[in-house]
Amino acid sequence: MNREVQILLVEDNASDAEMTITALQKNNLADKLLHIKDGAAALDFIFAEGKWSERQIENKPKLILLDLKMPKINGIEVLQRIKSDERTKGIPVVVLTSSKEDPDIKKCYELGVNSYVVKPVDFIEFQTVITELGLFWMIVNQTP
């Protein structure tokens, strides 16, 4: 279980996850993608704990796609942990949410989110947004 993870998708909604993965696949960006379904498991992976204790924390993903509404530990808490830890705060985190009306937008930016994206209802638009995100963060963006 030591394969390289370039994109970590933290999403509890299976449909959204599948659509996201489908969109990324179309541009061959989903090969090194890991889908985790809740916040607690995501933190285990990121900080190499529990199930992921054998993982090297330094092998950081190039992008974390983070849903906000999740059971157990929600997206905000996950974001806070990532951005307040020196080892992980450099990982680009893009928050995906269902509505631009979300009151958590402001909080996300205060916590240092790299991008905040509203998932379009229309699938064609959705695909476009996800593809652009993937391409930007995986290919255009340069991490330190």
Add this chain to the structure above:
Amino acid sequence: MDKKKSDELIFANKELAFQNEEKEKRAAELSIANKELAFQNEEKEKRANELSIANKELAFQNKEKEKRAAELVIANHELAFQNEEKEERAAELIIANKELAIENQRKEKRAAELSIANTELSFQNKEKEKRAAELGLANIELVFQNEEKGKRAAELIIANKELAFQNIEKEKRAAELKIANKELAFQNKEKERRAGELGIANIELAFQNEEKEKRAAELIIANNELAFQNEEKIDRTAQLEAVNKELESFSYSVSHDLRAPLRAILGYAQMHKDKYESLLDTEAKRLMGNIIGNAKKMGQLIDDLLTFSRLGRKELVKIKILMNEMVENICHEFRNGEGHTKIEFRIQPLIPAQADSVAIKQVWVNLISNAIKYSGFKEKPIIEIGSEIKGDEIIYYIKDNGAGFDMRYINKLFGVFQRLHSEDEFEGTGVGLAIVQRIITKHGGRVWAEGKVNEGAVFYFTLIKS
């Protein structure tokens, strides 16, 4: 014989000497009596003078009393008393006059007697004729004086009559004064009555004051009640605000959560189409198209609902809006849209207003897009936009010559998801005008519309003049 004759002569002489002595005595007595009379006359003159002075004094006093009587009611009693006094005095004068008259008569008698005595004397003593003549003259003088006194007494009688007349006048005056007093008494009674009436009026006023105080007390109670009700209303308002917030957060979260499954429906439908379209026949493609179309429509509804619910939560930021600039920009954008080139916009000078520019822009966008939507099918669509000031309001209107509407359904025009046209005629979610109404109401303005089927519609909204 001679001696006898001589003795007789001596005796006769003695007799004559005696008679002369007697006559001399009698003359001396008469002289005394005359002096006495002269003295009495002087006394009477003095008395008459005193009476004259007294009369003048009385006249003066009467005048004084008239003055006094005119001034003082009380003085009348005094006057009446003084009048009585004067009457008494007059009566006394009358008596004195009578006495004088009697005395005069007595003196006349006496004078007559003296005249007889003198005649006798002149007979008896020619020697003494001279003296007697003198006495006669003196008597004539006395008679004259007596006549004078009689005259004087008559004058006094006249003066008394005058006084009596004056007394009558005074009595009349006193009677008049009595009448005046009665009049005064009547006036006093009137004043007392009036005072009584005023007393009653005062009591009435006091009662009214009490009533007013009572009323004021009642008003204070009513005010307290109102204050209490206001507090209740404030509480109620706070509760309503809380409920509204809850409702808004509910509608927000419903819309939010509805989007996820909708996105899934659209996503899978699209994926299905992408993968299997080539395998589908026309009917299967049509059905799939309807699924996607309806799902998209639902997405639009949710977005509109979200916009609508957001309006309730958002605070207004009021700035000065140059309406012409805003409206012209919006119309310009619309004109560039597909198939809108034939629309004629007639934009009148628009009055600037103090309002939330984002919200008001939304209002214009909704109203103008509506006008375009419902008049676009016409050969020559005309949209007119204008404004006017009425009272403390600015009225804005947008008029089109499009489909219009039936005024019977006006109450449905501004309701959420309420539509007066089928989707086949004009597409839409039925939220646009509800949003317009919500924004304008939040600004303290009003919204209304007039329309006629196939002739067009006019939409009005107002903003408070700043």
